[in-house]
Amino acid sequence: MRAVVRQAVRDTRTAPPPPPAVPSADPTVAALRRVVEELAASTHAIGELMLEVAPAYLSDTEAADVLALLCEEIGEPLEHGLAARRYAISGDRRALHGTVL
Numbered sequence: 001m002r003a004v005v006r007q008a009v010r011d012t013r014t015a016p017p018p019p020p021a022v023p024s025a026d027p028t029v030a031a032l033r034r035v036v037e038e039l040a041a042s043t044h045a046i047g048e049l050m051l052e053v054a055p056a057y058l059s060d061t062e063a064a065d066v067l068a069l070l071c072e073e074i075g076e077p078l079e080h081g082l083a084a085r086r087y088a089i090s091g092d093r094r095a096l097h098g099t100v101l
């Protein structure tokens with residue numbers, strides 16, 4: 001079941017944004033971009049975990065009831081867990097705005 005959910009999410013999410021056309025010459029900017037990419041990847045993995053517990057057909061309100069205990073167990077604020085779930089569903093980083101990124 002877990003593999004089916006992950007594959008369905010990967011099949012339906014939008015393509016990630018393309019990398020910048022020209023990598024930054026500034027090493028600080030390049031390092032920050034790598035950190036953001038790593039954070040987005042780990043957040044997507046957390047979102048897939050959230051989807052295993054609260055499938056995409058549940059609203060955020062219904063999912064919050066189910067995910068509250070999981071988020072508490074892993075030390076993640078519920079809003080971050082819900083945002084990660086929305087990101088895993090959509091692949092759109094704007095779902096993380098104001099919470100994770």
